[in-house]
Amino acid sequence: AGYGMIKVETRGKVGLITLDRPAALNALCDQLMTELGQALRAFDTEAAVGAIVLTGSEKAFAAGADIKEMKDRTYPAVHFEDFIGNKWETVLTIKKPVIAAVAGFALGGGCELAMMCDIIIAAETAKFGQPEIRLGIIPGAGGSQRLIRAVGKSKAMDMILTGRMMDAAEAERSNLVTRVVPAESLVEEALKMGEAIAAFSQPSVAMAKEAVNAAHELSLKEGVRLERRLFHSLFATEDQKEGMSAFAEKRKPAFRNA
Ligand code: HXC
Numbered sequence: 114a115g116y117g118m119i120k121v122e123t124r125g126k127v128g129l130i131t132l133d134r135p136a137a138l139n140a141l142c143d144q145l146m147t148e149l150g151q152a153l154r155a156f157d158t159e160a161a162v163g164a165i166v167l168t169g170s171e172k173a174f175a176a177g178a179d180i181k182e183m184k185d186r187t188y189p190a191v192h193f194e195d196f197i198g199n200k201w202e203t204v205l206t207i208k209k210p211v212i213a214a215v216a217g218f219a220l221g222g223g224c225e226l227a228m229m230c231d232i233i234i235a236a237e238t239a240k241f242g243q244p245e246i247r248l249g250i251i252p253g254a255g256g257s258q259r260l261i262r263a264v265g266k267s268k269a270m271d272m273i274l275t276g277r278m279m280d281a282a283e284a285e286r287s288n289l290v291t292r293v294v295p296a297e298s299l300v301e302e303a304l305k306m307g308e309a310i311a312a313f314s315q316p317s318v319a320m321a322k323e324a325v326n327a328a329h330e331l332s333l334k335e336g337v338r339l340e341r342r343l344f345h346s347l348f349a350t351e352d353q354k355e356g357m358s359a360f361a362e363k364r365k366p367a368f369r370n371a
Contacts, residue, residue, distance in 0.1 A: 116152065118132070118134045118145040119133055121155075123161070123162060125308050125311070126161060126163045126307075127162065127163070127165070128159070128164070128166070129166050129300070129304065130152050131169070132149070132167075132174070137176070138172060138173035139175040139176060139223070140175065140178065140181075140182075141177065142182050143182065150203035153165065153203055153211070154203065156207075156209065157207045162209065163307075163310060163312070163313075163315055164209055164210045164306075164307035164311045164318075165207065165210070165211045165212070165307070166211075166300070166304055166307050167230060168214040168215075168300055169216065169217065169223075170217065172217040173217040173218040174215040174217060174223050175218070176218045176220050176221070176223055177220045177221030177222045177223050178254070201225075201229075202229070204226065204230060209319065209322075210318060211230040211231050212231065212234060213234070214299050214300055214303035215233055215234070215290070216235075216238050216239055216296050217239065219239060219241045220242045221256070224241050225259065227241075228255065231322055231325075232306070233284075233291065234290060234294060235281040235292070236293070236296035236299040237281050237293055237294070238296045239293070240281075241272075241284050241289060242277060242278040243260060243272050245273075246273065246275070246276045257269070257273060263287070263288055264288060264289055268287055314355075314356065316347060316352065317347055317350070320343040320346070323339075323343065324336075324340045327340075350371065352369060356368065
């Protein structure tokens with residue numbers, strides 16, 4: 114409610130957030146990131162929503178952090194306000210799966226925002242890049258750490274040191290995105306994926322997401338230990354009983370997120 118730079122709607126069990134700052138190709142200014150954080154948190158606590166889709170326009174998912182807003186900031190200012198850290202990482206705190214549906218430019222902070230989501234689906238028109246080097250800076254929202262985990266060192270260095278863009282086909286080949294779809298069906302396909310996820314038991318979905326994301330942070334042994342703990346804990350849910358009983362009784366499960 115009352116958002117100026119994003120549009121927010123619910124489609125079935127999926128929360129849809131559309132970045133909507135067309136005059137600046139969805140450049141991620143302070144206001145936009147504040148609104149995005151509020152919308153993500155609102156969907157995360159809305160019981161009827163089981164997954165979230167984040168998208169932009171046909172021309173741009175987001176062309177980066179807002180360069181004009183950043184250009185006069187000083188070192189002490191960005192340091193003490195924790196520029197990026199204090200607003201951008203809300204998406205990492207969301208428990209429900211967040212699917213980035215990317216068409217057009219996903220550059221700099223736009224690419225980093227997509228990589229903070231759990232899954233990226235790309236339109237054939239998508240172009241990913243970390244062009245910060247051209248501005249005399251480097252990625253600041255995790256790009257240097259997340260891109261290498263997705264595509265490996267050589268390609269991550271290539272992207273970050275040359276600032277070149279990668280098209281959708283290369284992004285799929287490089288495992289940056291799960292799949293590429295025609296631009297006109299991008300949002301529909303992302304919503305379909307969201308709906309499929311939202312049909313499952315929310316506790317199991319949240320724990321699956323947590324376990325997979327933890328693989329980037331933990332050793333294999335600690336990661337497996339976490340997975341085992343989360344796995345065991347699901348036996349405390351009614352939905353585990355329902356899911357397994359339904360299988361044994363040859364019927365569809367009716368999950369209650371309990
Ligand atoms: C502010 C931006 C912007 C940005 C585009 N615009 N990107 N404004 N910040 N990141 C504005 C333009 O100034 C222009 O405004 C309008 O959007 C349309 O853009 P054009 O350049 O005219 O469009 P086009 O010729 O189609 O070129 C598209 C483009 C180019 C290739 C994507 O806009 C571009 O190179 N943008 C910057 C990409 C970039 O460097 N991103 C990284 C930012 S740094 P006017 O008013 O002139 O019409 C970053 C740091 C991350 O993200 C660190 C932590 C998050």
